[in-house]
Amino acid sequence: MIRKLTILLGVFTLFYCSPLSAQVDSNLVQFSGMVLDGTTQELMPVPYVNILVQEKGRGTYSDFSGFFSIVVEKGDIIVFSAVGYQTVRYTIPDSLTDNRYSLVQLMTQDAVNLPETVVFPWPSRDHFKLEFLAMDVTPELQERANRNIANETLERMRSEVASDGVENSSYYLRQQSREFYYIGQRPPMNIFSPVAWKQFFDAWKRGDYKRERDDR
Known part of the structure; x- marks a missing residue:
C-alpha cells in the first residue's frame, strides 16, 4: 500500500x-x-x-x-x-x-577635463631662454602657481583623477602575475638563499652586529 x-x-x-x-x-x-x-x-x-x-x-x-x-x-x-x-x-x-x-x-572612454594649459610656441630654445628670463610674472599668476604645486593640491589630484582602462588592467595583471608566478612551489625566502647567508657571514666577520650592540 x-x-x-x-x-x-x-x-x-x-x-x-x-x-x-x-x-x-x-x-x-x-x-x-x-x-x-x-x-x-x-x-x-x-x-x-x-x-x-x-x-x-x-x-x-x-x-x-x-x-x-x-x-x-x-x-x-x-x-x-x-x-x-x-x-x-x-x-x-x-x-x-x-x-x-x-x-x-x-x-567609450570617459575623458577627464584637466586645467587649462597655455602653450608658448617659441621658434627655438635660445628664443625661449630670452623670453623666459624677460617674462614678468604677476603676483596673481605666482599665487596660482604656488597653489597648483602645493602638496595638498597634488595629493588631491592624485586621489581624484581615476586611472583609465589600460592602466587599471595593467595594474591588475601585474598583481596577478606576481601571485601566480610561484604556482606549484614555495615563494623564495632569504633564509634559503646562499647569497643572503654569505652577506650575513660577511657582516658577522666585519663586526657589524657587535658595533650595533656597542652603540646601544
Missing part, C-alpha cells in the same frame, strides 16, 4: 510540477558577448569590465579578451562599468524566444 502511494505521488509530481518548472526555466537566458572599446575604429577588447545585474546583487566580469557569460532573466537591466569608461546599461529583451542571447557591447 505504501509503495502504491509513493508511485502515485511521483506521477502526480511529474505531471503537475513539470510545467511549472519549465515555465520558470523558460525565463532564464544565457547572456554572452564581447566588450570592446568603441572610442576608436580599432575596437580593442576591454578586459575586467564589471557586469552587474541591476537590483539583483549578482554579476560577473569580462576576461582579458573582453568575453563574458552570465545567466540572466528576460527584462533584466545589465550594467557595464569600468574605470576610465562611461557606464553603459542594456536591457535584455522580453520577447526572446531562445534561451541564449549574444551581444557586442561598445564602451
Whole structure:
C-alpha cells in the first residue's frame, strides 16, 4: 500500500510540477558577448569590465579578451562599468524566444577635463631662454602657481583623477602575475638563499652586529 502511494505521488509530481518548472526555466537566458572599446575604429577588447545585474546583487566580469557569460532573466537591466569608461546599461529583451542571447557591447572612454594649459610656441630654445628670463610674472599668476604645486593640491589630484582602462588592467595583471608566478612551489625566502647567508657571514666577520650592540 505504501509503495502504491509513493508511485502515485511521483506521477502526480511529474505531471503537475513539470510545467511549472519549465515555465520558470523558460525565463532564464544565457547572456554572452564581447566588450570592446568603441572610442576608436580599432575596437580593442576591454578586459575586467564589471557586469552587474541591476537590483539583483549578482554579476560577473569580462576576461582579458573582453568575453563574458552570465545567466540572466528576460527584462533584466545589465550594467557595464569600468574605470576610465562611461557606464553603459542594456536591457535584455522580453520577447526572446531562445534561451541564449549574444551581444557586442561598445564602451567609450570617459575623458577627464584637466586645467587649462597655455602653450608658448617659441621658434627655438635660445628664443625661449630670452623670453623666459624677460617674462614678468604677476603676483596673481605666482599665487596660482604656488597653489597648483602645493602638496595638498597634488595629493588631491592624485586621489581624484581615476586611472583609465589600460592602466587599471595593467595594474591588475601585474598583481596577478606576481601571485601566480610561484604556482606549484614555495615563494623564495632569504633564509634559503646562499647569497643572503654569505652577506650575513660577511657582516658577522666585519663586526657589524657587535658595533650595533656597542652603540646601544
